[in-house]
Amino acid sequence: MSGFLVDAALISLLTLIAILAVRLHRLFAVVMLSGAFSLVAAALFVVLDAVDVAFTEAAVGAGISTILALATLSLVPRDEKPHSIALVPAFLAFATAAMLAVAVSDLPAFGDANAPIHNHVAPEYLTGSAEDIGIPNVVTSVLASYRGFDTLGETVVVFTAAIAVLLVLGGYTRPRRRNGDRDKEDGNAR
Amino acid sequence: MSMLAGQWNYFLVIALMMIGFYTVIARGNMVKKMVGLTIFQTSVFMLYISMGKIANGTAPILTDAAQKAYANPLPHVLILTAIVVGVATTAVGYALIIRVYESYGTIEDDELIKIIEAEEDEGADA
Numbered sequence: 001m002s003g004f005l006v007d008a009a010l011i012s013l014l015t016l017i018a019i020l021a022v023r024l025h026r027l028f029a030v031v032m033l034s035g036a037f038s039l040v041a042a043a044l045f046v047v048l049d050a051v052d053v054a055f056t057e058a059a060v061g062a063g064i065s066t067i068l069a070l071a072t073l074s075l076v077p078r079d080e081k082p083h084s085i086a087l088v089p090a091f092l093a094f095a096t097a098a099m100l101a102v103a104v105s106d107l108p109a110f111g112d113a114n115a116p117i118h119n120h121v122a123p124e125y126l127t128g129s130a131e132d133i134g135i136p137n138v139v140t141s142v143l144a145s146y147r148g149f150d151t152l153g154e155t156v157v158v159f160t161a162a163i164a165v166l167l168v169l170g171g172y173t174r175p176r177r178r179n180g181d182r183d184k185e186d187g188n189a190r
Numbered sequence: 191m192s193m194l195a196g197q198w199n200y201f202l203v204i205a206l207m208m209i210g211f212y213t214v215i216a217r218g219n220m221v222k223k224m225v226g227l228t229i230f231q232t233s234v235f236m237l238y239i240s241m242g243k244i245a246n247g248t249a250p251i252l253t254d255a256a257q258k259a260y261a262n263p264l265p266h267v268l269i270l271t272a273i274v275v276g277v278a279t280t281a282v283g284y285a286l287i288i289r290v291y292e293s294y295g296t297i298e299d300d301e302l303i304k305i306i307e308a309e310e311d312e313g314a315d316a
Contacts, residue, residue, distance in 0.1 A: 011202045011236075018209040018229050027221050034225045041232045049261035050239045051249045053269050057235070060277050065228060068277075072221060072284040076291045080219040081298050089216035093208040100207070104200040111245030113259060118244060122262045130252055138250040138263040143270060154271045161278030168285040 010044040025080045031069040038062035052139045199240045207233035218299035220287045224280060231276050238265045 014037060021033040038061035045054035108115035125142055133141035143151055210233055213226025242262035250263040291297050294305050 007199065008202070011199075011206065015202075015206055015209070018206055021225055021229065022209060022213050022217070022222075027219070030222060030225050034228050037229060038232060041236065044236060045239055048236075048239045048243045049247055049249045050242065050266045050269070051251075053235070053239060053266050053273070056270050056273050057232070060273055061228075061232065064277055065280055068281050068284050069221065069224070072287055075288050076221065076297050080217070080222055083217060086216040089212055092215065093212040096211060097204055097208045100204045101201060104197055104204060107197055107200060107241070109196055110199040110240060111243050111247075113244045113247070115241075117241055117265075118262050122264055125263060126250065126252075126260055136252040138252065138260070139266045139270070142263055142267045147267060150267075150271060154274055157275050158278045161282050164282045165285040168282070168289050 006047050007044070010040060010047065014040050014044070025082055027073055027078050027080055028070075030080075031066060031073060034069065035062050035066035038065065052137070200237065203233055203236045203240060206236070220290065220297045220299070224283050224287070227283070228276075228280065231272075235269045235272060238269050241265055 017033050017037045017040065021030050021037065024030050024033070038057055042054045042058040042062065045051070045057055108117075125146065126138055129138045129141045130136065133145050135141050207230055210226045210228070210230030214223050214230060217223055217226065242265035244259045244261055247259035247261050250260040250266065252260075287297055290302065294302055296302055296305065
């Protein structure tokens with residue numbers, strides 16, 4: 001029962017943070033809320049027994065993402081143009097939510113130990129890991145050993161992204177910045 | 191733990207997901223769009239992790255204790271990969287935002303469309 005309360009409280013907090021992030025126009029506050037969102041999400045992952053995911057989310061989601069966003073904000077205007085609620089996107093979001101709710105109501109109950117997901121290959125990893133790999137953390141043994149090639153693929157994706165960032169922001173293709181333009185834009189944004 | 195029965199967790203996560211979705215499609219500011227995408231993405235992670243949870247279970251780290259119910263490790267592995275890939279794509283997104291601002295002097299969708307249309311008109315006149 002306490003698990004239920006902590007879980008529901010964390011998700012409510014996340015909803016509050018997300019709504020604030022949508023409504024605020026100061027991008028600095030929005031980015032900070034996004035970092036807070038990741039950190040509370042990491043706490044939720046601990047409650048959901050996913051400790052490895054939790055510390056990755058705290059380090060990468062709340063840490064690196066926020067640093068990237070702040071670095072971007074140092075180069076672009078920091079205020080958003082005010083907007084009212086857009087009706088068509090709101091309708092689309094509600095329609096999608098309704099469809100997802102219908103689909104999700106067919107899923108096995110939350111926390112059910114007899115759900116198909118827990119009875120197919122997962123038990124083999126859980127029972128075989130100690131003997132096959134010899135480390136107690138099953139997530140690590142699946143990530144680095146059973147499915148090591150997936151992790152290699154992930155590394156390739158990160159490498160590709162790094163090359164893309166260097167190409168987009170690198171000196172070869174980049175125009176010289178004109179300081180006059182920059183000051184004018186900043187003035188307009190306020 | 192019969193109180194845990196049902197899909198309430200999934201419904202809450204879907205609500206969260208749709209806040210992110212709305213931000214991505216309704217807001218014109220590109221930094222705001224990226225934040226919306228982060229919220230959307232993290233909510234999807236929560237949906238997956240929720241599926242791996244077993245009531246009264248524990249984290250999938252083997253112990254000698256009598257504890258026998260471990261959370262499913264497979265969604266955890268999947269989402270670990272997804273978090274890292276998500277940050278890599280976010281980095282590319284922010285890099286593109288910086289380039290768009292340097293080239294056009296705005297990161298608002300509607301202003302950007304006006305500037306590009308004006309440039310196209312000039313090109314057609316010339």
